[in-house]
Amino acid sequence: MDAAIDRFCHAIDLLIAAALAVMVVLVFGNVVLRYVFNSGIAVSEEVARWLFVWLCFLGAVAALKEGGHLGTDMLVSRLPVAGKKVCMVLGHVLMLYVTWLFLQGSWQQARINMDMEAPVTGMPVSIFYASGVVFSVCAGVLLLLQLVRLLTGQLRESELVMVKESEEQAELEALQAELARSELQPGVDTKGPRP
Template identity: 80%
Template sequence: MINAAIDRLCRLIDILIGLALAVMVVLVFGNVLLRYVFNSGIAVSEEVSRWLFVWLCFMGAVVALKEGAHLGTDMLVSRLPVAGKKVCLVLGHLLMLYITWLFLAGSWQQARINMDMEAPVTGAPMGIFYASGVVFSVLAGILLLFQLVRVLMGQVSDSELVMIKESEEQAELEALQAELAHGHAQGDGAGANPSGGTAKGPRS
Protein backbone atom coordinates (compact mmCIF):
# COMPACT_ATOMS: atom_id res chain seq x y z
CA MET A 1 0.00 0.00 0.00
CA ILE A 2 2.79 2.40 0.89
CA ASN A 3 4.65 1.45 -2.29
CA ALA A 4 1.56 2.23 -4.35
CA ALA A 5 1.18 5.61 -2.65
CA ILE A 6 4.83 6.45 -3.34
CA ASP A 7 4.43 5.41 -6.98
CA ARG A 8 1.37 7.64 -7.36
CA LEU A 9 3.23 10.52 -5.74
CA CYS A 10 6.15 10.10 -8.14
CA ARG A 11 3.78 9.99 -11.12
CA LEU A 12 2.17 13.21 -9.90
CA ILE A 13 5.59 14.80 -9.57
CA ASP A 14 6.44 13.70 -13.11
CA ILE A 15 3.27 15.39 -14.37
CA LEU A 16 4.08 18.59 -12.49
CA ILE A 17 7.63 18.54 -13.89
CA GLY A 18 6.23 18.20 -17.40
CA LEU A 19 3.87 21.12 -16.83
CA ALA A 20 6.71 23.22 -15.43
CA LEU A 21 8.85 22.47 -18.48
CA ALA A 22 5.98 23.41 -20.80
CA VAL A 23 5.44 26.73 -19.01
CA MET A 24 9.18 27.46 -19.09
CA VAL A 25 9.32 26.80 -22.85
CA VAL A 26 6.34 29.07 -23.50
CA LEU A 27 7.72 31.87 -21.33
CA VAL A 28 11.28 31.78 -22.62
CA PHE A 29 10.45 31.21 -26.29
CA GLY A 30 7.62 33.74 -26.18
CA ASN A 31 9.86 36.31 -24.54
CA VAL A 32 12.57 35.85 -27.18
CA LEU A 33 10.02 36.05 -29.99
CA LEU A 34 8.44 39.19 -28.58
CA ARG A 35 11.81 40.90 -28.17
CA TYR A 36 12.96 40.19 -31.72
CA VAL A 37 9.63 40.84 -33.46
CA PHE A 38 7.84 43.46 -31.35
CA ASN A 39 10.77 44.87 -29.33
CA SER A 40 8.95 44.05 -26.10
CA GLY A 41 8.85 41.13 -23.70
CA ILE A 42 7.13 39.32 -20.87
CA ALA A 43 8.25 41.02 -17.68
CA VAL A 44 7.84 38.01 -15.42
CA SER A 45 9.38 35.51 -17.87
CA GLU A 46 12.90 35.36 -16.44
CA GLU A 47 11.86 35.34 -12.80
CA VAL A 48 9.10 32.73 -13.11
CA SER A 49 11.28 30.52 -15.34
CA ARG A 50 14.08 30.62 -12.78
CA TRP A 51 11.75 29.68 -9.94
CA LEU A 52 10.19 26.87 -11.97
CA PHE A 53 13.64 25.54 -12.85
CA VAL A 54 14.64 25.38 -9.18
CA TRP A 55 11.42 23.61 -8.20
CA LEU A 56 11.79 21.28 -11.18
CA CYS A 57 15.29 20.25 -10.09
CA PHE A 58 14.30 19.55 -6.49
CA MET A 59 11.17 17.60 -7.44
CA GLY A 60 13.11 15.61 -10.01
CA ALA A 61 15.63 14.76 -7.30
CA VAL A 62 12.83 13.16 -5.26
CA VAL A 63 11.91 10.87 -8.16
CA ALA A 64 15.59 10.09 -8.78
CA LEU A 65 16.01 9.15 -5.12
CA LYS A 66 13.04 6.79 -5.29
CA GLU A 67 14.37 5.10 -8.45
CA GLY A 68 18.01 5.04 -7.33
CA ALA A 69 19.01 7.20 -10.29
CA HIS A 70 21.18 9.66 -8.38
CA LEU A 71 24.93 9.79 -8.90
CA GLY A 72 27.07 7.09 -7.33
CA THR A 73 29.16 4.02 -7.98
CA ASP A 74 28.75 0.37 -7.08
CA MET A 75 32.39 -0.59 -7.66
CA LEU A 76 32.96 -1.49 -3.98
CA VAL A 77 29.51 -2.35 -2.65
CA SER A 78 28.65 -4.75 -5.47
CA ARG A 79 31.66 -6.91 -4.52
CA LEU A 80 30.73 -7.22 -0.84
CA PRO A 81 28.80 -10.16 0.66
CA VAL A 82 25.12 -9.72 1.49
CA ALA A 83 25.85 -8.72 5.10
CA GLY A 84 28.34 -6.09 3.96
CA LYS A 85 25.87 -4.69 1.46
CA LYS A 86 23.21 -4.37 4.18
CA VAL A 87 25.62 -2.58 6.52
CA CYS A 88 26.64 -0.14 3.79
CA LEU A 89 23.00 0.44 2.85
CA VAL A 90 22.01 1.22 6.44
CA LEU A 91 25.00 3.52 6.97
CA GLY A 92 24.31 5.26 3.68
CA HIS A 93 20.69 5.89 4.60
CA LEU A 94 21.62 7.22 8.04
CA LEU A 95 24.11 9.64 6.49
CA MET A 96 21.59 10.76 3.88
CA LEU A 97 18.94 11.28 6.57
CA TYR A 98 21.35 13.46 8.54
CA ILE A 99 22.24 15.53 5.48
CA THR A 100 18.55 15.81 4.57
CA TRP A 101 17.84 17.09 8.10
CA LEU A 102 20.55 19.74 7.72
CA PHE A 103 19.14 20.76 4.37
CA LEU A 104 15.63 20.95 5.81
CA ALA A 105 16.75 23.13 8.71
CA GLY A 106 18.59 25.54 6.42
CA SER A 107 15.80 25.72 3.85
CA TRP A 108 13.18 26.29 6.55
CA GLN A 109 15.18 29.16 8.04
CA GLN A 110 15.65 30.78 4.63
CA ALA A 111 11.97 30.37 3.78
CA ARG A 112 10.91 32.03 7.05
CA ILE A 113 13.42 34.86 6.71
CA ASN A 114 12.43 35.65 3.12
CA MET A 115 8.67 35.17 3.43
CA ASP A 116 8.22 38.92 4.05
CA MET A 117 10.47 39.87 1.15
CA GLU A 118 8.89 40.41 -2.27
CA ALA A 119 10.36 39.28 -5.57
CA PRO A 120 11.45 42.27 -7.69
CA VAL A 121 9.17 41.53 -10.67
CA THR A 122 6.23 39.35 -9.59
CA GLY A 123 6.03 40.67 -6.05
CA ALA A 124 5.55 37.12 -4.75
CA PRO A 125 7.14 36.20 -1.39
CA MET A 126 10.74 35.07 -1.82
CA GLY A 127 10.03 32.34 0.71
CA ILE A 128 8.35 30.38 -2.09
CA PHE A 129 11.73 30.11 -3.80
CA TYR A 130 13.37 28.56 -0.72
CA ALA A 131 10.33 26.42 0.07
CA SER A 132 11.45 24.07 -2.71
CA GLY A 133 14.22 22.88 -0.40
CA VAL A 134 11.72 22.29 2.41
CA VAL A 135 9.40 20.21 0.22
CA PHE A 136 12.32 18.22 -1.17
CA SER A 137 13.73 17.52 2.29
CA VAL A 138 10.38 16.33 3.67
CA LEU A 139 9.66 14.02 0.73
CA ALA A 140 13.24 12.73 0.56
CA GLY A 141 13.26 12.11 4.31
CA ILE A 142 10.04 10.09 4.09
CA LEU A 143 11.46 8.00 1.23
CA LEU A 144 14.72 7.37 3.07
CA LEU A 145 12.95 6.38 6.27
CA PHE A 146 10.67 3.99 4.39
CA GLN A 147 13.63 2.41 2.60
CA LEU A 148 15.58 2.13 5.86
CA VAL A 149 12.67 0.39 7.61
CA ARG A 150 12.40 -2.09 4.74
CA VAL A 151 16.10 -2.90 5.05
CA LEU A 152 15.95 -3.35 8.83
CA MET A 153 12.88 -5.58 8.54
CA GLY A 154 14.50 -7.75 5.87
CA GLN A 155 12.01 -6.78 3.15
CA VAL A 156 14.70 -5.89 0.62
CA SER A 157 15.87 -8.43 -1.94
CA ASP A 158 19.54 -9.02 -2.64
CA SER A 159 19.29 -7.15 -5.95
CA GLU A 160 18.02 -4.04 -4.10
CA LEU A 161 20.92 -3.92 -1.66
CA VAL A 162 23.00 -1.93 -4.15
CA MET A 163 21.24 1.42 -4.49
CA ILE A 164 23.34 2.74 -7.35
CA LYS A 165 23.54 0.79 -10.58
CA GLU A 166 26.10 1.41 -13.26
CA SER A 167 24.73 2.59 -16.59
CA GLU A 168 23.78 0.05 -19.23
CA GLU A 169 26.63 1.23 -21.42
CA GLN A 170 29.14 0.65 -18.62
CA ALA A 171 27.73 -2.81 -17.92
CA GLU A 172 27.92 -3.73 -21.62
CA LEU A 173 31.50 -2.45 -21.80
CA GLU A 174 32.55 -4.52 -18.77
CA ALA A 175 30.87 -7.63 -20.24
CA LEU A 176 32.66 -7.09 -23.56
CA GLN A 177 36.01 -6.64 -21.82
CA ALA A 178 35.48 -9.83 -19.82
CA GLU A 179 34.56 -11.72 -23.00
CA LEU A 180 37.64 -10.44 -24.82
CA ALA A 181 39.89 -11.34 -21.88
CA HIS A 182 38.38 -14.83 -21.78
CA GLY A 183 38.90 -15.20 -25.52
CA HIS A 184 42.54 -14.15 -25.29
CA ALA A 185 43.12 -16.61 -22.45
CA GLN A 186 41.66 -19.45 -24.51
CA GLY A 187 43.71 -18.43 -27.54
CA ASP A 188 46.94 -18.38 -25.53
CA GLY A 189 46.16 -21.80 -24.11
CA ALA A 190 45.42 -23.27 -27.54
CA GLY A 191 48.63 -21.85 -29.01
CA ALA A 192 50.92 -23.67 -26.60
CA ASN A 193 51.67 -27.43 -26.47
CA PRO A 194 51.64 -29.40 -23.19
CA SER A 195 55.45 -29.34 -22.96
CA GLY A 196 55.47 -25.56 -22.84
CA GLY A 197 56.73 -24.97 -26.38
CA THR A 198 54.91 -23.43 -29.27
CA ALA A 199 52.71 -25.72 -31.33
CA LYS A 200 54.04 -26.37 -34.81
CA GLY A 201 52.37 -27.81 -37.89
CA PRO A 202 53.54 -30.94 -39.72
CA ARG A 203 56.63 -30.64 -41.90
CA SER A 204 56.27 -31.31 -45.58
Protein backbone atom coordinates in the same frame (compact mmCIF):
# COMPACT_ATOMS: atom_id res chain seq x y z
CA MET B 1 2.67 1.30 0.31
CA ASP B 2 4.91 0.88 -2.74
CA ALA B 3 1.97 1.58 -5.04
CA ALA B 4 1.26 4.88 -3.24
CA ILE B 5 4.92 5.90 -3.52
CA ASP B 6 4.93 4.98 -7.21
CA ARG B 7 1.79 7.09 -7.80
CA PHE B 8 3.33 10.00 -5.87
CA CYS B 9 6.54 9.83 -7.92
CA HIS B 10 4.49 9.59 -11.12
CA ALA B 11 2.69 12.79 -10.06
CA ILE B 12 6.10 14.38 -9.48
CA ASP B 13 7.16 13.33 -12.99
CA LEU B 14 4.04 14.98 -14.40
CA LEU B 15 4.76 18.19 -12.44
CA ILE B 16 8.33 18.18 -13.76
CA ALA B 17 7.08 17.81 -17.33
CA ALA B 18 4.55 20.62 -16.84
CA ALA B 19 7.20 22.90 -15.31
CA LEU B 20 9.56 22.19 -18.19
CA ALA B 21 6.84 22.94 -20.75
CA VAL B 22 5.96 26.24 -19.07
CA MET B 23 9.66 27.16 -18.89
CA VAL B 24 10.13 26.49 -22.61
CA VAL B 25 7.09 28.56 -23.52
CA LEU B 26 8.13 31.46 -21.27
CA VAL B 27 11.77 31.59 -22.31
CA PHE B 28 11.23 30.92 -26.02
CA GLY B 29 8.28 33.30 -26.13
CA ASN B 30 10.33 35.99 -24.44
CA VAL B 31 13.21 35.53 -26.90
CA VAL B 32 10.87 35.78 -29.88
CA LEU B 33 9.14 38.87 -28.46
CA ARG B 34 12.48 40.58 -27.78
CA TYR B 35 13.99 39.95 -31.20
CA VAL B 36 10.90 40.27 -33.36
CA PHE B 37 8.73 42.82 -31.56
CA ASN B 38 11.32 44.55 -29.35
CA SER B 39 9.25 43.83 -26.24
CA GLY B 40 9.03 41.01 -23.73
CA ILE B 41 7.19 39.36 -20.88
CA ALA B 42 8.51 40.86 -17.68
CA VAL B 43 7.66 37.94 -15.42
CA SER B 44 9.08 35.24 -17.68
CA GLU B 45 12.65 35.30 -16.34
CA GLU B 46 11.59 35.23 -12.71
CA VAL B 47 8.97 32.52 -13.13
CA ALA B 48 11.29 30.41 -15.32
CA ARG B 49 14.05 30.66 -12.69
CA TRP B 50 11.67 29.55 -9.93
CA LEU B 51 10.33 26.70 -12.07
CA PHE B 52 13.88 25.57 -12.81
CA VAL B 53 14.71 25.38 -9.10
CA TRP B 54 11.51 23.47 -8.36
CA LEU B 55 12.16 21.17 -11.34
CA CYS B 56 15.64 20.32 -9.99
CA PHE B 57 14.46 19.54 -6.47
CA LEU B 58 11.45 17.50 -7.61
CA GLY B 59 13.71 15.64 -10.02
CA ALA B 60 16.05 14.86 -7.13
CA VAL B 61 13.15 13.23 -5.26
CA ALA B 62 12.28 11.10 -8.29
CA ALA B 63 15.96 10.16 -8.76
CA LEU B 64 16.25 9.18 -5.10
CA LYS B 65 13.27 6.87 -5.40
CA GLU B 66 14.63 5.24 -8.57
CA GLY B 67 18.24 5.01 -7.32
CA GLY B 68 19.34 7.26 -10.16
CA HIS B 69 21.54 9.55 -8.09
CA LEU B 70 25.31 9.66 -8.53
CA GLY B 71 27.35 7.08 -6.73
CA THR B 72 29.73 4.19 -7.11
CA ASP B 73 29.24 0.57 -6.19
CA MET B 74 32.83 -0.51 -6.74
CA LEU B 75 33.30 -1.52 -3.09
CA VAL B 76 29.76 -2.27 -1.92
CA SER B 77 28.91 -4.66 -4.77
CA ARG B 78 31.85 -6.88 -3.79
CA LEU B 79 30.91 -7.14 -0.09
CA PRO B 80 28.97 -10.03 1.41
CA VAL B 81 25.29 -9.47 2.23
CA ALA B 82 26.02 -8.43 5.83
CA GLY B 83 28.55 -5.85 4.63
CA LYS B 84 26.09 -4.48 2.08
CA LYS B 85 23.47 -4.10 4.80
CA VAL B 86 25.89 -2.28 7.13
CA CYS B 87 26.92 0.08 4.34
CA MET B 88 23.30 0.74 3.41
CA VAL B 89 22.32 1.51 7.01
CA LEU B 90 25.32 3.81 7.40
CA GLY B 91 24.58 5.52 4.09
CA HIS B 92 20.92 6.05 4.99
CA VAL B 93 21.75 7.45 8.41
CA LEU B 94 24.19 9.91 6.85
CA MET B 95 21.70 10.88 4.13
CA LEU B 96 18.95 11.40 6.72
CA TYR B 97 21.26 13.66 8.72
CA VAL B 98 22.15 15.76 5.67
CA THR B 99 18.46 15.88 4.69
CA TRP B 100 17.63 17.13 8.19
CA LEU B 101 20.26 19.87 7.90
CA PHE B 102 18.90 20.84 4.49
CA LEU B 103 15.35 20.95 5.89
CA GLN B 104 16.41 23.22 8.74
CA GLY B 105 18.21 25.64 6.42
CA SER B 106 15.44 25.71 3.84
CA TRP B 107 12.76 26.21 6.48
CA GLN B 108 14.69 29.09 8.05
CA GLN B 109 15.19 30.75 4.67
CA ALA B 110 11.52 30.27 3.77
CA ARG B 111 10.43 31.90 7.05
CA ILE B 112 12.91 34.77 6.73
CA ASN B 113 11.78 35.53 3.17
CA MET B 114 8.04 35.18 3.79
CA ASP B 115 7.58 38.97 3.83
CA MET B 116 10.05 39.66 1.01
CA GLU B 117 8.45 40.24 -2.39
CA ALA B 118 10.00 39.24 -5.68
CA PRO B 119 10.86 42.31 -7.77
CA VAL B 120 8.68 41.54 -10.80
CA THR B 121 5.86 39.23 -9.72
CA GLY B 122 5.50 40.55 -6.18
CA MET B 123 5.12 36.99 -4.92
CA PRO B 124 6.81 35.96 -1.65
CA VAL B 125 10.44 34.94 -2.16
CA SER B 126 9.81 32.09 0.29
CA ILE B 127 8.29 30.15 -2.66
CA PHE B 128 11.85 29.82 -3.96
CA TYR B 129 13.11 28.30 -0.67
CA ALA B 130 10.01 26.15 -0.17
CA SER B 131 11.39 23.84 -2.85
CA GLY B 132 14.11 22.79 -0.40
CA VAL B 133 11.53 22.12 2.29
CA VAL B 134 9.43 19.96 -0.04
CA PHE B 135 12.52 18.08 -1.22
CA SER B 136 13.74 17.46 2.32
CA VAL B 137 10.39 16.15 3.54
CA CYS B 138 9.90 13.87 0.52
CA ALA B 139 13.49 12.61 0.55
CA GLY B 140 13.36 12.04 4.31
CA VAL B 141 10.20 9.97 4.02
CA LEU B 142 11.64 7.91 1.15
CA LEU B 143 14.89 7.30 3.04
CA LEU B 144 13.07 6.34 6.24
CA LEU B 145 10.80 3.91 4.40
CA GLN B 146 13.74 2.27 2.67
CA LEU B 147 15.65 2.05 5.98
CA VAL B 148 12.64 0.41 7.66
CA ARG B 149 12.36 -2.07 4.79
CA LEU B 150 16.06 -2.88 5.21
CA LEU B 151 15.88 -3.32 8.99
CA THR B 152 12.78 -5.53 8.74
CA GLY B 153 14.40 -7.73 6.08
CA GLN B 154 12.06 -6.78 3.23
CA LEU B 155 14.81 -5.81 0.78
CA ARG B 156 16.22 -8.35 -1.67
CA GLU B 157 19.97 -8.68 -2.03
CA SER B 158 19.85 -6.94 -5.41
CA GLU B 159 18.33 -3.86 -3.73
CA LEU B 160 21.18 -3.56 -1.21
CA VAL B 161 23.36 -1.76 -3.76
CA MET B 162 21.69 1.63 -4.09
CA VAL B 163 23.36 2.79 -7.30
CA LYS B 164 21.98 1.44 -10.54
CA GLU B 165 24.14 1.04 -13.61
CA SER B 166 23.56 3.28 -16.54
CA GLU B 167 22.86 1.71 -19.91
CA GLU B 168 26.26 2.84 -21.16
CA GLN B 169 28.02 1.15 -18.23
CA ALA B 170 26.16 -2.12 -18.87
CA GLU B 171 27.07 -1.99 -22.57
CA LEU B 172 30.71 -1.28 -21.73
CA GLU B 173 30.88 -4.22 -19.33
CA ALA B 174 29.25 -6.51 -21.94
CA LEU B 175 31.84 -5.45 -24.53
CA GLN B 176 34.67 -5.98 -22.06
CA ALA B 177 33.36 -9.45 -21.20
CA GLU B 178 33.07 -10.33 -24.90
CA LEU B 179 36.61 -9.10 -25.53
CA ALA B 180 37.92 -11.13 -22.60
CA ARG B 181 36.15 -14.27 -23.90
CA SER B 182 37.55 -13.81 -27.39
CA GLU B 183 41.09 -13.34 -26.04
CA LEU B 184 40.81 -16.57 -24.05
CA GLN B 185 39.68 -18.60 -27.08
CA PRO B 186 42.63 -19.81 -29.18
CA GLY B 187 42.46 -19.25 -32.89
CA VAL B 188 40.20 -16.21 -32.71
CA ASP B 189 41.75 -13.20 -34.39
CA THR B 190 40.62 -10.10 -32.42
CA LYS B 191 43.06 -7.72 -34.09
CA GLY B 192 41.37 -7.74 -37.45
CA PRO B 193 43.06 -7.93 -40.87
CA ARG B 194 46.68 -6.98 -41.09
CA PRO B 195 47.89 -4.63 -43.82
